[in-house]
Amino acid sequence: MRFVGEGIRRREDPALITGRSRFIADLSHECDAVAFVRSPVAAGHIRGVEAPDDARVFTAAHLGDMGSVVPMLHRPDYVPVAQPLLATDQVKYVGEPVAMVVADSRHSAEDLAEQVFLDIEPVDEVSSASAALVDGAPRVHHGTDSNVVVSGNIDTGDVDRAFRSAAQVIGIEVTSGRQSAMPLEARGAVAIKDAASERITLYASTQMPHVLRTIVADLLRIPESDLHVIAPSVGGAFGQKMALPTEYALVVWLARRLGQSVCWIEDRRENFTSSFHARDHQYRLEAAFDGEARLIAVDADLVANVGAYSCYPVTWGVEPLMAAAELPGPYDFQSYRVRARGVTTNTCPMSPYRGVSRPVLTLAMERLMDTAAERFGIDPIEIRRRNLITSFPYRSATGVVYDEGSYIQSLERAAEVIDMEAFRRTQEEARKQGRYPGVGFSVFSERTGYGTPTFAQRSMEVTPGYETVDMIMDPSGNVEVRIGASPHGQGLVTSLSQLVADELGVHPETVQVVHGDTDRTPYGWGTFASRSMVISGGASHLAAGKLRDSIVEIAGDILEAAPVDIVLTDGKAVVRGTDKGVSIPEVARVAHHQSHRLKPGRDPGLRAVATYDPAGTFSNACHVAVVEVDIETGGVRLERFVVVEDAGLLINPVIVDGQIAGGVAQGIANALFEEIIYDESGNILTTSLLDYLPPTMSEIPRIEIHHLETITDASITGAKGLGEGGAIGAPAAVINAVSDALRPLGVGITEIPATPSRVRDWIRIALEGAA
């Protein structure tokens, strides 16, 4: 029996549905609690901190030689900035931690924190990228030439010639508001001091336990072996928990300083003001098309607000540089000029969030395609048909190599599912009745599962990529798969157990996947960037192959048969074509306890280690949104959402569909609802779930998912990653649909989220312009 391809129930779920799982706050009972005192102003000089006499209050002055965080990219146009763990003499954003208070409960710590007075002299701040780019704007960081702290320029092909020869030149601008990944569980850390060994165990809500251990040990100047990091159940992350929170390092410092266990459980307000934000981009594109509506060149200017500090380990280069490199997406053109700038501002630092720049660049390219289609008088499917890449491997204008995909096929399939002719007829009828339905397409590529070779091109000081799997069959015949990835909702325990079970001819329930514990797993990079199924899955596949070879050899010794004649199936090793066999648990028992029976030269026990470090692969998909806009309220209702996804081989189709649906919901949120807002003086206005509006069940339609399965050798298992795709493609599909709906009114949308008040404004402005 094969398990790969089966939608078996998740092995993660029994603990989660009964309340037995342990999330970070569930581990905090025996600890003193920390509350942080945070800056109420966007920029200022700290003149003093006054605290109640008997309170345990700590400021930067107490931290001694504790290091600061200096995330590093080795590029000439990158400006490194040191982030103190607690603000020293200046504050740079509302919510920046300045002091910390320890008490015997969270309530008491917060009471005391309210009595700490921060004496801060405000100075001029910049709260938006556009304000930060003005000549003479206040500098967020002293000693810098400007607020541009990272930039990337590419100029390939012959852009000027392409524009001179163009039949049409189309310019568009898109803006994406600032978002929060907003995991439902905010961040938190619990540092437990072991009295006997004096070692600290740091439980942390994180996507990267090993990397967290490295940086915290570095900052505290202690050997990594003195620190044990465990990621318990993590209540969502989406990128926000892959960047280092300085608070986690401080909790460990406090536990060492006070000689006791200490916890910090972030509340929702802190999560909005002081965790990491994302998006906040403005793009301006000029595109040259030939007479056949073929895109021949793009000239782009990309600006990303990267907040007050660079994030560890990926730095504040991650958004603007990825946007520059991946803007071409799935479209075939070779002349490309781009200037991408990351601009520092007095706002909360940024970290990657599901999709990283691709939701915005896909919005830009897909708005461009629809705008061009209208200009050329062809339909949105035809223009994409003419411009999508079709032959593989394809080398993009920026040198990125795309493996085999199904870009055109996904588009054609989606168009079939939607039945465009029927939709246009319905739309025409509806318009006669004063209703405004619309349809929008979005075709995109999702680079996934990339390892060190790809990350190395970014010149990161900390270069992620490989994953190692340590696989052990114990004497009872159960398999332990110890992975450096750190899943937190993706169902990787289930998917990997299916993969390994097939390799070893055993049942998934005999395969235990161990993760999120630096003492029990090999060094690895954690779970982010749609990588775990591809890379940890690839390493598991390789390790299982080695383990299978060992099992077969030992079974051969027991059965007196040649290993080549032995197959593993249904928990047994059998000699092909005979009824001679031995159970795998028996083989395991002999390997451990009767190793004298093995052929000379064989190692006792059953263990295999393998590492996988691929260059990466590309998933692709076409999303289609059908909406209806209420022009009185500006409200957008989603009527249908279709996804045609190609993520290669599906290991567990139910889990795959769950990832797609969840990503699409976040993309819809990005398109229509969610926005972090700062006022002109850098005060954050969206600090609760009454101001920041994630969608509920009523706003998310059923997501209709169809699959194509292109198998390439860019992934050793055939599985391509897909964690981010839903969030990448959905905003463009929704916004194209809203623009299609409002075409009779002359509204083309270039800014997200397209909230009801914005939609109303755009309609009013368009109607006034027409009048």
Next chain:
Amino acid sequence: MTALRDITLLVNGQEYAVRVEPRKTLADTIREDCRLTGTHLGCEHGVCGACTILVDGSPVRSCLLFAVQCEGVEIETVEGLASDGVLHPLQEAFWEHHGLQCGFCTPGFLMLAKGALEEDPGLTGESLKEVLSSNLCRCTGYQNILAAVEAAAVRMRR
């Protein structure tokens, strides 16, 4: 810090004698004093619904109640859903329909659905969606939660 009060809470049929400040929320008390950590806190201001429990059979946000208000009422949390190791139909259905990913919102959704379906076993369609829109989930996109609750509703009516 104000004077502590001794109260007794009845949670999942079991009595818990606890000593709490009057300002302590029911959610914190259940989690910290009763040591039932299956009830989660996502916002602590009554929007996300992760802390939803049943009080005398009705779904409530336990972050918006004080423990001292809850003497003499019957409280149910996710820990009381399964009995003798047998999963409740809602738990079975969430598992079967992949109604959870990270699982942080799940206890709140389970208790919300239990309360709603026990009050109106025939709840379906848009009315059911409206009730389930009380709580937030960040992972699933909601449709599998809806499918799970619909499937459980059928089983619970039998």
